[in-house]
Amino acid sequence: MTWESARSLLRFPGRAMAASNRRGPRPLDDADERPPAASLCIASGKGGTGKSVVSASLGRRFSEAGRTLILDADMGIGNAHIMHGLSPDRSFVELVRGEIGIREALASCGGDLDLIAAGSGVSRMAGLTPPEMGLIAKGLVELEHEYDQVIVDSAAGISDQTLHLAAACDEVLVVTTPDLTAMTDAYAFLKVLWRARPDIAPRLVVNRADDMEHARGVAQRMDGVCRKFLGRTPRWTGWIPDDRAVPECVNARSPVVSRHPESPAGRALSALADVMLGELRRARPGGLGRTLSRHIGPLAASS
Ligand SMILES: Nc1ncnc2c1ncn2[C@@H]1O[C@H](COP(=O)(O)OP(=O)(O)OP(=O)(O)O)[C@@H](O)[C@H]1O
Ligand SMILES: [Mg+2]
Known part of the structure; x- marks a missing residue:
């Protein structure tokens, strides 16, 4: 079954990509003088944490607050576009194949938000070669002065690809739920992230908690294990309640802060956005594309 026929069975029409939706931002006249976008990786270890x-x-x-780009880094089976009601016909897949340039991969989510989508069921996108990663890095170098923020919506797991992207970001936010398996995988992710980027100070958000005390308990357990075995801890930055508004928004293909901003999860996500935006404003952006190129460069050359 093709994705198109599966989608029609799921009654998922997707928003048709108008030509004006396809191209994303116009290049800025002063792009060369602007600093690169500050980058934030949203990661987890375990899948399905939010x-x-x-x-x-x-x-x-x-x-x-400024031009923002989301990269769907779950490149083989991403669904970030669904959260914005998009059904893009171009993605990282065509970019990596060399069929399109990065600008042609941009899809507009409306306003100052753009997205580069992942493939749908393209398994080899989960294990890109260094030259293919290099192609993505090169594309990002071309774009990153035209945005204020870049968000990497990470894949689950601790593959080299996932880790390279996280380690190239200015900030990393690890999402866990109260499930023991999610916490264990968040710990594993932090362990390998710190090995790759000892200087980074990742943050932790507890999703799907019953209340503040529940979330605090999860954060304290993470804190204890990380301190004991890794000698350092992530910074607990917030929590999001388990809220039926969230799956309702996912099914309506709309971000929670847009569709249900006053719901408990909507308020928590807005508060988290304010904190993280403040952090990104304070960061001295290294440039995601440039940093990724530096990480990948020697690997690409030696492969
Ligand atoms: N705070 C919440 N309250 C209730 N349900 C939630 C909440 N957060 C996430 N969910 C549910 O969990 C599902 C998975 O969330 P999401 O797709 O964001 O996870 P993910 O970490 O991106 O998964 P993957 O690893 O597959 O990319 C959502 O579709 C939603 O139904
Ligand atoms: Mg996801």
């Missing part, structure tokens, strides 16, 4: 839910809402809120 990375894409968080990315969609943070992206929407960030875009109210």
